Amino acid sequence: MTFATLVAFAAEGAEEHGSVALETVGYGIVAIVAFAALALVTASYRNVANRHAHKAEAYARAHADDAPEAGHGH
Structure with a gap:
């Protein structure tokens, strides 16, 4: 193929117009699904x-004497 033929094919392909919005809808759907999955993971750590709480209370009772009297370990 010559350069002129390649340019002709490129010009012919450039004349086809499509809906750019419909071509990019997939990206939005993927983003929504990804953020929904991340929201579910975040919500799973709630509370x-x-x-x-029983483990935290037992630890606090066991280490009550270890707490420093003043701030910054003084």
């Missing part, structure tokens, strides 16, 4: 500290 985790209260699920293990």
Whole structure:
């Protein structure tokens, strides 16, 4: 193929017009699904500290004497 033939084919392909909005809808759908999945992961960590409150209370009782009297370890 010559350069002129390639230019002719490129010009012929450039004349076809499509809807750019419809071509990019897939990206929006993928983004929505990805953010929804991340939101579910984030929501799964909600209230985790209260699920293990008995462990935190037991640790606090066991280490009550280890707490420093003043700030910054003084």
